[in-house]
Amino acid sequence: MGKKEAPTEPKKQSEVAKAAKGFFYGMALHGMVTYALRLRMHMENLFMLITMGDMLGIPVLPPYYSLRLLPYAVPSLKTWKQTLLRDRDITDSLY
Amino acid sequence: MSVAVKAGMAEYFASNPDVKYILFGGKGGLGKTTLSAATAYWLASREKRVCVFSTDPQASLSDIFERKVFGQGEVELAANLYAVEIDADRRIAEYQEEIRKKIKDMYKMETIPEEVEDYINSSAAEPAMAESATFDAMVELMTAGKFDYYVFDMMPHGHAIRFLGMADILDQWVEKIVSVRKKAGEYGEAATVMGSKGSLAQEDLVLKELEYIRGRLDFVSTMVRDRKHTAFFYVLIPELMPILDTRKALEMFREFNVTVSGVVVNQVYPKELKDQPDVPVFLKNKISSQQEYVKQIQSEFGSLIKGIVPMLDREPKGMKMISNVADILYGS
Numbered sequence: 001m002g003k004k005e006a007p008t009e010p011k012k013q014s015e016v017a018k019a020a021k022g023f024f025y026g027m028a029l030h031g032m033v034t035y036a037l038r039l040r041m042h043m044e045n046l047f048m049l050i051t052m053g054d055m056l057g058i059p060v061l062p063p064y065y066s067l068r069l070l071p072y073a074v075p076s077l078k079t080w081k082q083t084l085l086r087d088r089d090i091t092d093s094l095y
Numbered sequence: 096m097s098v099a100v101k102a103g104m105a106e107y108f109a110s111n112p113d114v115k116y117i118l119f120g121g122k123g124g125l126g127k128t129t130l131s132a133a134t135a136y137w138l139a140s141r142e143k144r145v146c147v148f149s150t151d152p153q154a155s156l157s158d159i160f161e162r163k164v165f166g167q168g169e170v171e172l173a174a175n176l177y178a179v180e181i182d183a184d185r186r187i188a189e190y191q192e193e194i195r196k197k198i199k200d201m202y203k204m205e206t207i208p209e210e211v212e213d214y215i216n217s218s219a220a221e222p223a224m225a226e227s228a229t230f231d232a233m234v235e236l237m238t239a240g241k242f243d244y245y246v247f248d249m250m251p252h253g254h255a256i257r258f259l260g261m262a263d264i265l266d267q268w269v270e271k272i273v274s275v276r277k278k279a280g281e282y283g284e285a286a287t288v289m290g291s292k293g294s295l296a297q298e299d300l301v302l303k304e305l306e307y308i309r310g311r312l313d314f315v316s317t318m319v320r321d322r323k324h325t326a327f328f329y330v331l332i333p334e335l336m337p338i339l340d341t342r343k344a345l346e347m348f349r350e351f352n353v354t355v356s357g358v359v360v361n362q363v364y365p366k367e368l369k370d371q372p373d374v375p376v377f378l379k380n381k382i383s384s385q386q387e388y389v390k391q392i393q394s395e396f397g398s399l400i401k402g403i404v405p406m407l408d409r410e411p412k413g414m415k416m417i418s419n420v421a422d423i424l425y426g427s
Contacts, residue, residue, distance in 0.1 A: 050264075054221070055214055063218040064227030065308045067190065071197045072301045074211055 048073060048080045056084065104134070104402050105425045107326065107357060114326045116237065116245050116318055121330035122340050123251040126361040128155050129411045130330055130404070131248035133420035139176035140421070143243040146177045148236060150229045151250045156180050161413050169241075173414065177242070181232045183225040190228065191215050226250065234314050263316075266309060319353050326356040328401065333363055333388035342395070357401030359424070360392055364406045 051061050051069045055077075061069075073080075108114065117134060119127045128149065135147035146169065149156045156178050157164045164170045166182030194215060195207055207215070218224055229250075237245055318325055329344060331337040341358060348355055368374060369382045392400065402424045411420050 052214075054218070061308075062227040063221050063224050064187075064190070064231060065311075067194050067215065067218055068304050068308060069301065070194055070211065070214065071201050072304070074198055074202060074208070077210065 044076070045080060045083060048076065049084070052077070052080075056081070100400055100403060102398075102401070103424075103426065104357075104359075107401055108138075111323075111326065111356075113323050115243070116247070116321075116325040118247045118249055118319070118325065118327045119330055120249040120327065120344065121251070122337050123151075125330045125332050125337060126404070126411075127151070127330050128159055128248045129417070129420055130328070130359055130361065130424065131246050132156065132159050132417045133411075133424050135176060135178075135244070135246040136173075136414075136417050137421040137425045138244045138246070139173060142175060144175050144177070144241070145244045145246060146179060146236065146242040147246040147248065148179045148233060149181075149248040150226075150233060151248055156248070159412055159417065179232075179236060181229050183228045186228045186232065187219050187224055191219060230315065231311060234311050237318070238314065266313075320351075322354050322356075327353065329355050329358045330361055331358055331392070332361050333385040333392060335388065338388060338391060338395070355399065358392075358396050358399050359402040359404065360389065360400060361404045362406045363389060363403055 049056075049058065051066045052073055053061070054063055054066060102110075117131075119131045119134075121127050128151070131147055131149075135145045139145045147156065157180060160172050160178060162170065162172060162178075164172075164178045164180040166180065166185060169177045169179055171177050195212075198204065198207055198211065233247065319327070327348075329341055331341045345355055364378075364382045364385050366382060366386060369379055389403075404420065404423050407416070407419070409416070411417060
């Protein structure tokens, strides 16, 4: 048994390292990363609102210029509209 | 004229030799187009290359010059004198097509998604769209720099002002987006684990577009505020509403740090008419009422008054009449 284990030792070690990395990442970084991404998402939503706001009847940027940015917004249009138009309630965050 | 103009239009140009952009604003129907045309005519007669551009959707340069200018690009009317009248609808249609093509190319699409198509179509219906398109054309013309002078017949009431506010807002946004992008970089490695790579390249393109838009808006807001290179004249007639409008406009411009170089009083009935025999009461009353308002204008705007143009006995149309107006405004 002991003889067989020896060759796989480095692999196991790297797996341990990976697990440890994951563990520490989870402990230290995961919250931060999620927070950063969440912040980014909010910023992106705001950005969309500023540039594409007239889609929802909130004109900010002159439409001539928001059209210039439209091509880049195409992939996120649907989710953005859903996010913004979704009904929200304080109880949503409690349950 | 009983009202003295301390320093007229000609003196203004003599003491402001660096002026390059000349804007005429004011309510609709007061003669902005006529005065723009006369100014362009006068400058061109002094052997400067001049382009007169109408940003008014109800533009009438074609009517005034009795030549088809609308949608024709830069039309040469006389030596050194060019006119531009934008066909905003056509410009918008071409622009929309450009956007459609870009979306199709970017995402290898055959057809544009319905909601995107809807948005593209509905944006054209907005009145602001035509104004922005015209403004964009205006910036394009100025940045091309082919002329010594650019005379702008502005649309009624300062849409330009909206652009001033816009440029500031956009400035803040570009800054915010840059800082968010930096923050994303700080969490770079971790963010890659989360699989949010790939959008950065596109973000750079978005940033580029934003910079472009900001450049366009900044150009307008800098130009309008630049006292050295830009002259801004406000046109009014001796009636209550235009006086009130001018007062409001001057206040608003001050808020945005825009200096009005002068006001021009247009369509003033010659006062002498009143003393002639057989003048109908109707006309007499009209002249008296105008004289009252002229006094009010004098006391309210004083040294800002750069010119007083009488009501002419016929419509100012055609080169001959424009040259007459130029003579009145600038002195022959």
